[in-house]
Amino acid sequence: MAESWTLSGALNRALLDALDDDPRLLVFGQDVGRSGGVFRVTDGLQAKFGAERVFDTPISEAGIAGAAVGLAFAGWRSVIEMQFDAFSYPALEQVIDHVAKMRERTRGRVDMPITIRIPSFGGIKGKEHHGESPETYYVHTAGLKVVVPSSPLDGYRLLRLAIADPDPVVVLEPKARYWGKEEGELTADGPGIGEGRMLREGDSCAIVSYGSIMARVLQAADALAAEGIAARVIDLRSLSPLDDEMLATAARDTGRIVVVHEAPRTLGMGAEVAARVMELAFDFLEAPVERVTGWDVPYPPASLEERYLPSIERISAAVRKVVAY
């Protein structure tokens, strides 16, 4: 019988296997050592690989990212953790000015094999600054790749691919899904960075999403099937580069696209998905692309979280709207 994995456990295993494979890989950040990380993603790694390769740092996001740049000059590969989405912002200068650009600034002489893990998104009734969707900041920065797993097995795959990638990769980990389970074999084989995954077939419309909210998208698709609407479900999983060929195929096959994300609507991934679909498959569209997103407001307090996050009802309503258009 296949083993059952949580996302936290699968990511932990990805780090363990990567540390095993590459003696020049380091894992560091706040609380990643002795405590094993606030979400236990680095649990046991320091005990196994030692405090020289897996180590706690001061609370110092910019310093952590900057140090990873210097380590890359010295031929080391780093996985760094920003403890929560909003706490990644102090490091933005280092990430945007150097991590993303150093390869270009040195005419390709110095790669930046840096993986930036960021527990992201809401849905856990967290405090403020613990539920944000920072993807647009990173997707908008050339030189970075940005991936978002939505399941344990794909989490393992994407983290292994991110670490192996010679370019810097931001891994946004859906913290609401850390403890969700999936059965199967962990492997890095399968869709790569830059490729989406079709999670469900269907030709009535296509729902495009990623991250935590994928779970609701799948629930909505189940409910819609009972109404006779066969919704294709696409997990983008790689926000940059974006698998626009999969999007174009979905538009050509279904003519109807609904994009779902937690991030605020303006300049969210939905805007890019809509633009790509228009550029590549405008003539096939039977309805305007519909966006189901968080609102253009700060992420709300826990008691209002459900009024902010795309609900099954909002997702289903958008699908019905494009199907009836």
Added chain:
Amino acid sequence: MQSPEHWGGTEPFRILSADGTPVGDPQVGLGADALRDALRRMIVARRLDRECIALQRQGELTVYPGFEGQEAAQIGSAIALGSEDFVFPTFRELAVAMARGVDAVQYLQYHRGTWHGGPYDPRATRFGPICIPIATQIAHAVGHALGTKLDGGSGVTVAYFGDGSTSEGDFHEAANLAGVWQVPAVLFCQNNGFAISVPTAQQTAGEIWRRAEGYGFPGVRVDGNDLLAVYAVTRDAVARARAGEGPTLIEALTYRIGAHSTADDPGRYRGDDEVEAARSFDPIPRLETWLRAEGHVDDAFVTACAEEADAFALATREGVVATPAPPAEWMFDWTYAEPPGGAWARQREEALGG
């Protein structure tokens, strides 16, 4: 004026006074040949710096940040480094770059606007990319030093930065990490009195070298216009780092004779009299006077240095002017080691007319 205003407070470590008279032990381990070479490097660097300003005025370089007055701070520290050491500079360390063996024409491609931070090979020259975002390179140096430590290497990593940098969070974060990790690093601050227009007194109410104590490692304040003193404190800091004894913060007091850059008008924030007074602390005549008194250099040597400087400046000018604009492909060639296909590849074709 006894000294530039921002030199107030703790007296810096000094070997040669402003008039070239020894006030400390001038035997710092540099022989006559090395001392002559240091003076020669200072003369050549200043001449090139002035040539660069002329090149900018003539439209051959984009905005250029001069370093006149800071030659001793830069060369005195750079010649204390070995080939295994690594430098992360700001955008004002051309004299350090030259001392590290970076080709001046390649370096100036940055200011020519033909490429970004590292037109030279940073790994081959062990001189990192020119860094504009203030203080960010200090964290790179600390990370690099950590990498060296993990490798069991003997190299020391030096971060150069200015007085203004010490107000940035990245200075604090990097210095703190350097202390916690006890890395083989030297944090070398050239306090030249100004962050563009803002004088050091408005940058910090304290003395920069004293910050080191809070990070748990030594700090030292040195007369940055005294090549012997700069060399001595840097040599000691490098030796400490190499011996596994951790980082050192050096505050080198100097004075930016020129503008922040060719885009700056210092007449808006300081008087010519102040600059003239600061020339009495000029590092080049200070060393030259002492070397003459010691009998190490004479008129013929100084004349030969000036001739070499002229020739070098001219050759560099010719190299810079001959540097063509890069092909548009370069915009795309190095963004990713593994370039995306799809939309990114289509954009590349669109941009390049492919």
